[in-house]
Amino acid sequence: MGRTNFLGEFEELILTVVLILNDDAYGNTIVSAIKEHQNREVNLSSVHITLYRLEEKGFLQSDMGGATQARGGRRKRYFRITNAGKALLQEMKDARTSLWELTPQLKFSHE
């Protein structure tokens, strides 16, 4: 099961957004956050399915709460990032940075 420590691009995005939203991460806020910060339209269904998958992998955990009138009295499933999730994000970021350091210095020519 070596692949569990690997995240796809979309999974990484969701995980990061959950981290950003801190205490207010559930389906809809994640969709709007991605729209706001990345200007990218994503499906509610793909967000949910990714959230559940990340939870199954142990990078997220969830609890129910916060029913509102607008939701017809349904509770929200709030997601929080786990330590494993944070560590993985950090690890991926470091890996990318170290790779970037290996690239030749880019020189921008001026006209």
Added chain:
Amino acid sequence: MEKNHKYPPKYLLILFRWFCHPDFVEDIEGDLLERFEYKRGEKGLSRARWFFFLEILKLLRPGLIRPLFRTNSILPNAMIKNYIKIAFRNMVRHKAFSVLNVAGLSVGIACSILIMIYVQNELSYDKYNEKYERTYRVLGAYGNPSVPSSFEYQVWGCAPVGPALKQEFPQVEDVFRFTSAEPWLIATGDKKFQEENIVFADSTAFDVFSWKMMKGNPETALVRPNTIVFTESLAKKYFGDENPVGQTVIMENKDPFEVTGVMEDIPSNSHFSFDAMISMSTFQSRRPSVFTTWDYVDFYTYFTIKPETDIASIISQIPQVLENHAGNAKNYYNFQIEPVSDAYLYSDALRQPGPTGSLSNIYMFLTVAVFVLLIACINFMNLSTARAVERAKEVAIRKVIGSFRTTLIAQFLIESMVIVLLSGILALFTVILSVPFLEVISGKELSVEWLMSPQFIGIFIGGILLVGILSGSYPALVLSNFKPAKVLKGAFKTSSSGTLLRQSLVVVQFALSIILLVGTTVVFTQLDFIRNYELGYDSQQMLVVDYGWDPKVQKHLKYIKNELLKNEHVEAVAASRAVPGFFFPDAGTKIENEQGEMIMRSPAIYEIDDDFIPTYKMEIVAGRNFSRDFPADSANSLIVNEAAAKLYGYPNPEDIIGKQFDQWNRTGHVVGVVKDFNYVSLHDRIEPLSLRYSTAETTSMLSLRLKSNDISKALASIDSQWQELVPQRPMVSYFLDQNFNDQYEADDRFGSVFSVFSGIAMFIACLGLLGLTIYSTAQRAKEIGIRKVLGASVGQIVRLLSMSFVKLFLIALCVAVPLSWYVMNEWLQNFAYSISIGWGVFAMAAMITLVVSLITMSFKTVSVAVANPVKSLKDE
């Protein structure tokens, strides 16, 4: 709560809750509603609803939907393997039931497949033509334009209509005409035969129909006069393995024709067929006038239209064509256009070029297929529910261990699937083995290739799934519903819950069997009835010699007749153009009505000599027969039948005598009326007929009434006499009654196919009954033991066991009688002369069903009744 109309559609939410994984329903639904609110504020209600609908559709994905079986911990594959294993173990443990089940189902499935093959063949007619979709034919009719019903359309029509279409419409690609089949004497080397099925055909034959030319050039083979194209089998008959192309054959003892091609035999699923084609130019050079008149009927006209053109534009301009081309004929002639795809099953035009199929027969057969399959499914359901008690413990234990109801349903469905699949495979083998048998009884060439087509494989797999689910669902639902506590405590002994259903199913089975049996009886009684029907003339011992318009015979007709009369086996001889059951034309005929006007009608015509009516022992109801005492008869006399007299307005036949007539360039007076006789099959009423005094040149057949009963001796003697009298032509003869009854060949075949499948249905129903009897006697073994100990006799016990069935049988009878009466009355409408269904038919069907069922049951009941009660009572 806010008002309902502001909310998303409720049914979508219900749908969502149904398909969504239960763990996720609440939060996703909340998110959805929140987004809906937001969208509604932003874009309005209707947009929001549409958006909501799309969201829900997008949620239909594997990760989010409810799993099919609630097997969270165990891999479903392993369980399915286990179910299959259990299914096989169960089958092996209960061998008798398994054999009954598999036998019933496989026979049922095999029957359905065979019927499907047959139906598929019926539906495949003419589809071998590449231009099938854009091939049409012309139907013509003559009548009075002010009386639209006087036009009776027929396929057989005049010559110029085809070329007129071609000339008028650029969309028409090719026009192909052929004539009705005629006998020809063909000779080559030492071989000389009379061929019955030869046509004149246009050179466009191979452009319109996709017949393959094996030797010779399809473009030019039928262009020159006196050329002939043989079919493969005819070529083999005359030339063996030699190449016939370029060879010469002698036609009718005088004309040399060149063989210009050999084509494949006409496919068996073609709506007409012939053995050879002679070029149309041969006909044209002999009788050019025929090709310009709109009044001479002898052609079947087919044509193709160019791709992507519309036939409607041609149909709408038919009056235009008649106006431009038909001249005076436009006042009494009209034509229609029919797609060739309608030719075999959907055409009700008269004078078809070949036998047509029957849509109602196809429906009948499909009904039988459904019945047989249904009976087999019911067997399966009955046997499995009956055995429910035995499996109750298993179900209970499974439930206690933690099986869900859904998984139990899955288990039983898989079990029934295994049995159905096994039966299906067995059925396929049965089908392959029995197709030749079906070919014999149906008289059709059936192709097994269809079994390899994706279409069939799709139907087969779909059918197996359907039958599996249909017959497995009830047991699955019942068995999986058992309350484990009850069963394990022992409170659950009999499966009384299923008894009512089981009994109703048995009623259905036997009602179906009785319907099929009544059907078979009616079909056979009707066929017997038409064969023995009083036709209006004596068809016994009537030998018909067909000399195919041989001019030498015609020339010496009188002499030949006299010589034949001298033969000790011959009682009477008559010459004519046609005899009952054979081909005859119609003739436009004017006869004076009571007001003195000449009315034009088109009755059928027989050309006969003065011996014809006495030879056939027909009855003259008014006037007189043709006679040599009236020499003018040959020029100015006509006899009609009663139906024709009515047609011209004379219900009393006496009144038409002496009226003027005008027919085919002959005028004079009606001299006699003959009693109606059946000259076509009994499917049709007797139509108006005119009998005209023939000249020798218009005869082609001799009818010989034989004296002796020693038919073979008579035949041999007449044949040798014929060789002396007519050395140039072999004698071709038929017995009239035989030939007349050949018209019912299709009906006979229908009868035999129908009876075979009804028999099989009965057989399967009996298998099921046997299974149920085995089961119920096993259940009641103790009861029977006690009854015997208390002094019941064997007879009483057998009666006791059979009575419960007899009750069901009586109910089935009540259902089946009115249903089958209705259906079979519909079928009898096909015949103008039919039996009325009497009580005898039902009584017979009921008796057969009852007796067969009781015998079947007795296999088990008797052995149980005879058994020593000690055996059933000793344990426990």
